Amino acid sequence: MMAVGKSAPFSHAENSVTRAMLLVMLALAPATLFNFWLFGWPAIFLFATTVAACVGVEALCLNLAGKEIGFYLRDGSAILTGWLLAMSLPPWAPWWTGVVGAIAAIAITKQAYGGVGQNLFNPAMVARVALLISFPLVMTTWVAPSPLFSANAPGFAQALTITFGGNLPDAMTSATTLGHVKTELTRGISVLESTANLTALSDMLFGLRAGSLGETSALLIVLGGAFLLIKRIISWHIPVAVIVGVVAPAALAHAIDPDRYAGPLFHLFSGATFLGAFFIATDYVTSPVSKPGKLIFGAGCGLLAWVIRTYAGYPEGMAFAVLLMNALTPIIDQYTRPRVFGRARDGKPLVFNGSIE
Amino acid sequence: MKIFDLPGGVHPAYRKEQSSELAIRPLPLPKRLYIPLQQHVGALSVPIVAVGDTVAKGQVLCVRQGSFSATQHAPTSGRIAAIESFVAPHASGLAQDTIVIESDGQDAWGELPAPIADPFSVDPAEIIERVAISGIVGLGGAIFPAAIKLNMGQQYKLDTLLINGAECEPYLTCDDRLMREYAAEVIDGARLMARALGARRIIVAVEENKPQAIASLKAAAQAHEEIRVTGVPIRYPVGYAQHLTKMVTGRETPAEHRNAEVGVVTHNVATARAVHQAVRFGRPLISRIVTVTGGAIRQAANLDVLIGTPVSDLVEFCGGFSETPKQLVLGGPMMGQPLPDLAVPIVKGSAGILAMSAAELVESRERPCIRCGSCVDVCPCGLSPMEMAAFIRKDKLDAADKIFVGDCIGCGSCSWVCPSYIPLVQYFNYANGVLGDQARQRRKNDRVKTLSEAHAVRAEQAEKARQAARAGKTAAAAPQSTNEVQA
Numbered sequence: 001m002m003a004v005g006k007s008a009p010f011s012h013a014e015n016s017v018t019r020a021m022l023l024v025m026l027a028l029a030p031a032t033l034f035n036f037w038l039f040g041w042p043a044i045f046l047f048a049t050t051v052a053a054c055v056g057v058e059a060l061c062l063n064l065a066g067k068e069i070g071f072y073l074r075d076g077s078a079i080l081t082g083w084l085l086a087m088s089l090p091p092w093a094p095w096w097t098g099v100v101g102a103i104a105a106i107a108i109t110k111q112a113y114g115g116v117g118q119n120l121f122n123p124a125m126v127a128r129v130a131l132l133i134s135f136p137l138v139m140t141t142w143v144a145p146s147p148l149f150s151a152n153a154p155g156f157a158q159a160l161t162i163t164f165g166g167n168l169p170d171a172m173t174s175a176t177t178l179g180h181v182k183t184e185l186t187r188g189i190s191v192l193e194s195t196a197n198l199t200a201l202s203d204m205l206f207g208l209r210a211g212s213l214g215e216t217s218a219l220l221i222v223l224g225g226a227f228l229l230i231k232r233i234i235s236w237h238i239p240v241a242v243i244v245g246v247v248a249p250a251a252l253a254h255a256i257d258p259d260r261y262a263g264p265l266f267h268l269f270s271g272a273t274f275l276g277a278f279f280i281a282t283d284y285v286t287s288p289v290s291k292p293g294k295l296i297f298g299a300g301c302g303l304l305a306w307v308i309r310t311y312a313g314y315p316e317g318m319a320f321a322v323l324l325m326n327a328l329t330p331i332i333d334q335y336t337r338p339r340v341f342g343r344a345r346d347g348k349p350l351v352f353n354g355s356i357e
Numbered sequence: 358m359k360i361f362d363l364p365g366g367v368h369p370a371y372r373k374e375q376s377s378e379l380a381i382r383p384l385p386l387p388k389r390l391y392i393p394l395q396q397h398v399g400a401l402s403v404p405i406v407a408v409g410d411t412v413a414k415g416q417v418l419c420v421r422q423g424s425f426s427a428t429q430h431a432p433t434s435g436r437i438a439a440i441e442s443f444v445a446p447h448a449s450g451l452a453q454d455t456i457v458i459e460s461d462g463q464d465a466w467g468e469l470p471a472p473i474a475d476p477f478s479v480d481p482a483e484i485i486e487r488v489a490i491s492g493i494v495g496l497g498g499a500i501f502p503a504a505i506k507l508n509m510g511q512q513y514k515l516d517t518l519l520i521n522g523a524e525c526e527p528y529l530t531c532d533d534r535l536m537r538e539y540a541a542e543v544i545d546g547a548r549l550m551a552r553a554l555g556a557r558r559i560i561v562a563v564e565e566n567k568p569q570a571i572a573s574l575k576a577a578a579q580a581h582e583e584i585r586v587t588g589v590p591i592r593y594p595v596g597y598a599q600h601l602t603k604m605v606t607g608r609e610t611p612a613e614h615r616n617a618e619v620g621v622v623t624h625n626v627a628t629a630r631a632v633h634q635a636v637r638f639g640r641p642l643i644s645r646i647v648t649v650t651g652g653a654i655r656q657a658a659n660l661d662v663l664i665g666t667p668v669s670d671l672v673e674f675c676g677g678f679s680e681t682p683k684q685l686v687l688g689g690p691m692m693g694q695p696l697p698d699l700a701v702p703i704v705k706g707s708a709g710i711l712a713m714s715a716a717e718l719v720e721s722r723e724r725p726c727i728r729c730g731s732c733v734d735v736c737p738c739g740l741s742p743m744e745m746a747a748f749i750r751k752d753k754l755d756a757a758d759k760i761f762v763g764d765c766i767g768c769g770s771c772s773w774v775c776p777s778y779i780p781l782v783q784y785f786n787y788a789n790g791v792l793g794d795q796a797r798q799r800r801k802n803d804r805v806k807t808l809s810e811a812h813a814v815r816a817e818q819a820e821k822a823r824q825a826a827r828a829g830k831t832a833a834a835a836p837q838s839t840n841e842v843q844a
């Protein structure tokens with residue numbers, strides 16, 4: 001092979017993989033902190049466990065693969081995966097969900113395929129779906145918000161038993177918005193009715209409702225997304241396409257049969273729509289590289305999420321949707337390569353037929 | 358003037374202000390000059406002087422070999438001290454045959470070809486011939502023999518001469534200064550070239566960050582309505598010939614073809630000035646403007662330098678280094694070459710010497726590709742760098758070839774942007790080197806094959822002829838076919 005000596009360019013953009021990952025974490029920070037407050041110590045414990053487990057599993061795998069541990073850990077990707085996974089777990093879930101999730105995400109999804117950049121599927125979403133399928137009860141036990149230091153919030157010691165002892169007080173559980181509509185629908189109660197007595201949309205916007213860490217505060221997630229757009233860590237293509245992909249079919253279906261189908265705003269502000277649009281579907285490694293590819297990918301994620309939420313057994317479809325589209329990414333990439341300068345789409349040199357006077 | 362959009366491009370730190378306001382100064386006469394026989398693309402030039410000869414300034418040292426080559430002239434008067442292998446301005450640091458002149462300090466011109474008195478009424482071939490014997494090559498970095506490009510009117514229908522003053526490489530300001538200070542010469546040279554080409558209009562394109570250059574050129578071009586001077590957006594690499602052509606004419610050169618295919622020939626501003634000097638004064642190309650700059654140089658400068666001057670002379674003139682340079686570069690930071698040695702001479706293609714400080718170099722260890730897509734976004738050629746690099750890494754050069762690694766112009770935008778610091782363009786240069794060698798080898802094999810097949814056919818015919826002769830057929834047939842065999 002070639003010898004790689006120092007050669008041009010001798011100039012470089014002020015960017016790096018680590019910087020990109022750090023900025024994504026910074027963008028996630030407001031929503032995360034808000035949810036720490038909202039769900040208290042158990043949420044903080046679970047978050048810490050999940051992130052630590054991801055870093056630990058990553059280090060172990062790197063060691064087994066004979067790779068330089070410190071250098072690869074410094075890219076920040078394992079921390080980010082742990083962070084995103086923690087944000088998609090029920091906040092009071094027991095500690096081992098984070099550990100099992102870390103093994104699924106890091107060892108099986110990422111490192112077994114060769115490490116950072118090589119995985120086909122989004123590690124955090126594989127972990128979430130694996131947990132959901134294996135431990136449906138644990139993964140769908142949501143708690144109502146009980147802000148830190150509020151009257152019925154668990155104290156530090158009680159929180160330890162919730163996260164590490166599996167003592168979830170029954171009285172605290174609550175359904176997520178999407179789950180609620182879904183259950184009510186099966187009981188013959190129309191969407192219109194069930195959403196009427198549900199959390200107000202404004203509460204969904206600010207996050208005062210049950211849900212995973214990342215699902216609850218739409219506003220802070222959107223702010224984080226806007227930050228990433230401004231910093232050019234992500235482009236608008238995937239988020240916009242995801243949102244349109246969810247909202248358009250929802251609006252259409254709702255217009256046709258409002259009793260059966262929830263409206264577009266409901267879909268937009270509930271579940272992991274925004275988290276998915278800005279932080280999950282935009283994962284570099286598992287999404288297409290070209291802009292047209294990103295649009296197709298995003299729209300696919302949005303549409304599939306709506307279909308799964310509406311027709312399938314799982315109320316929260318974003319994780320499944322993203323994974324399905326991940327599988328299509330190589331094909332999308334192949335068909336959305338840019339046109340090469342001086343060539344037609346089929347790769348043949350252009351034929352100049354302008355006039356030369 | 359309408360400006361057409363282009364895909365990709367990047368905005369590297371330009372850092373031109375360090376030298377852009379410094380007027381061109383002549384470098385004092387060096388003691389020794391080193392003239393490599395190869396300073397151009399094409400065939401090596403052949404020395405016609407011997408060690409010990411005295412030469413006058415402007416005298417021919419080496420003649421071009423065929424038309425796809427370039428003549429070299431003595432940049433000053435003196436004695437030929439040696440014709441030897443000397444370190445060449447090339448990344449490899451490999452030595453090259455070089456004529457060494459010991460200056461006699463007189464800097465005395467020899468006899469030059471007479472100026473072409475009325476170049477707009479003579480046969481264009483005369484201008485082209487003058488450019489050829491004056492050793493002029495593309496000074497924008499392509500170092501392509503200028504006369505060949507001026508001859509394109511013979512094969513192609515042309516309507517536009519595009520004078521390239523984009524100078525989109527960061528740091529470099531030699532063209533900027535040249536346009537500001539010698540605008541009239543640039544415009545005159547452009548008109549002479551348009552005449553040679555038979556092009557009816559001239560467009561001079563300059564990146565918008567050089568308003569004074571644009572103003573000077575506009576003033577110089579005012580009297581000539583066939584000339585349009587236009588600013589183009591600041592974005593590396595707009596100065597690439599095909600891309601600049603598309604930007605100002607909307608015409609996209611078909612891949613695998615020359616720019617002339619769309620009726621446009623491009624020349625650099627400094628080349629235009631060299632043509633002016635050759636036609637109007639009979640002066641060959643023996644000097645060029647060089648920008649010396651970078652964070653580690655004590656005093657930046659734009660210098661008028663004789664070809665063959667050692668880089669060390671320029672550095673010394675600029676007060677030496679203010680700190681140990683982290684990287685020395687010949688050319689610009691995007692496409693320049695690492696300077697192997699300060700003894701290397703300035704050649705016709707050397708636009709700049711950069712002494713980059715540690716603070717200017719953004720370096721980091723290479724990480725695996727994270728598929729961020731930035732390289733795809735910035736590639737001005739619409740290529741997929743990360744995909745090509747992945748193929749090349751696995752030594753699948755054919756697969757890289759199928760997604761057109763051969764169309765890569767080596768601009769380095771992809772490497773510049775990559776957050777994983779993957780030296781992408783290096784992969785492509787390597788792959789194109791190997792693929793080029795393979796193609797040449799294939800052509801050679803084909804030629805050998807045709808030759809040996811022809812040989813076999815002839816042998817067979819000869820054998821048949823002999824058999825026919827032995828079989829006692831008509832005596833006339835045999836010699837005839839033998840003749841054919843010998844033919």
Ligand code: SF4
Pocket residue numbers: 289725726727728729730731732733742743771774775776777778779781
């Ligand atoms: S810019 Fe670098 S990391 Fe990003 S896709 Fe291209 S090669 Fe991969």
Ligand code: SF4
Pocket residue numbers: 735736737738739740742764765766767768769770771772781782785
């Ligand atoms: S070096 Fe080649 S592949 Fe990279 S951006 Fe330039 S043209 Fe595209």
